Amino acid sequence: MGRSPCCDKAHTNKGAWTKEEDQRLVSYIQAHGEGCWRSLPKAAGLMRCGKSCRLRWINYLRPDLKRGNFTEEEDELIIKLHGFLGNKWSLIAGRLPGRTDNEIKNYWNTHIKRKLFSRGIDPQTHHPITAATAAFLTSPEIFSAVPETTDTSDNKCHSDSCSGGGSPNYVDLNLDLSISLPYHSSPHPSPYFDDSSTAAAVRTPEICFCRRLGFRGGEACVCESLKEHLVLRLAISN
DNA sequence: AACTTGCTCAACCGCTACCGC
DNA sequence: AGCGGTAGCGGTTGAGCAAGT
Numbered sequence: 001m002g003r004s005p006c007c008d009k010a011h012t013n014k015g016a017w018t019k020e021e022d023q024r025l026v027s028y029i030q031a032h033g034e035g036c037w038r039s040l041p042k043a044a045g046l047m048r049c050g051k052s053c054r055l056r057w058i059n060y061l062r063p064d065l066k067r068g069n070f071t072e073e074e075d076e077l078i079i080k081l082h083g084f085l086g087n088k089w090s091l092i093a094g095r096l097p098g099r100t101d102n103e104i105k106n107y108w109n110t111h112i113k114r115k116l117f118s119r120g121i122d123p124q125t126h127h128p129i130t131a132a133t134a135a136f137l138t139s140p141e142i143f144s145a146v147p148e149t150t151d152t153s154d155n156k157c158h159s160d161s162c163s164g165g166g167s168p169n170y171v172d173l174n175l176d177l178s179i180s181l182p183y184h185s186s187p188h189p190s191p192y193f194d195d196s197s198t199a200a201a202v203r204t205p206e207i208c209f210c211r212r213l214g215f216r217g218g219e220a221c222v223c224e225s226l227k228e229h230l231v232l233r234l235a236i237s238n
Numbered sequence: 239a240a241c242t243t244g245c246t247c248a249a250c251c252g253c254t255a256c257c258g259c
Numbered sequence: 260a261g262c263g264g265t266a267g268c269g270g271t272t273g274a275g276c277a278a279g280t
Contacts, residue, residue, distance in 0.1 A: 016248075038265060055249065090268060105269075106247050
């Protein structure tokens with residue numbers, strides 16, 4: 001048995017949205033709010049897949065979207081957040097009001113990657129691009145073999161929190177992702193979170209990571225019952 | 239002016255997580 | 260516990276545009 005299609009493809013429009021479709025979607029959501037995306041297209045009189053409606057609304061039509069170029073501050077914040085969240089675009093977007101995951105993802109791929117390369121930083125690992133790394137990246141062997149590590153004395157991961165070869169080397173970044181009383185002090189000041197605005201943007205609000213980590217409600221998540229004490233904090237040392 | 243190349247970003251696809259039964 | 264439906268996420272694609280030749 002295969003996957004059931006998300007919509008009847010024979011009777012749905014695809015491709016760019018027209019002004020009229022946008023207007024229909026906006027009017028419907030303004031009147032009824034965001035709800036069941038699957039049934040929304042029919043109710044709104046749109047020949048679109050629910051998924052498509054959701055995406056159009058979230059990425060383009062939402063009134064709280066901040067259009068226009070990214071600021072230098074946003075650039076730096078994205079780089080920092082990507083440093084420890086990786087390609088978790090929705091989480092990163094959650095820290096940038098008015099920006100969408102899709103927008104940030106596109107911006108990362110088209111601008112920031114290049115910016116980091118120009119700084120001599122590997123955008124994936126956030127490690128400095130050493131001569132050895134550069135040689136490796138341009139060697140034909142990269143297509144036939146994945147080395148155990150591209151380790152050099154410069155970029156070796158010393159941290160217990162480092163979860164494998166791809167993780168950046170933030171030995172000084174206290175993510176405090178364990179279930180325990182919040183811990184704020186750190187012997188290692190972070191160069192990535194050395195300004196108060198960035199730290200504040202990352203520090204608040206508190207996040208329940210239980211679901212992200214695969215724990216279902218009631219299974220292991222204690223955030224609700226022990227909100228005051230046993231929250232999973234994304235604590236940034238300063 | 240015509241064509242090519244490169245870039246941007248909206249939209250799609252496939253997968254996973256979540257939820258209710 | 261298992262299943263099916265739905266929402267959400269991240270990777271990828273391709274149309275449209277601008278710049279270069």
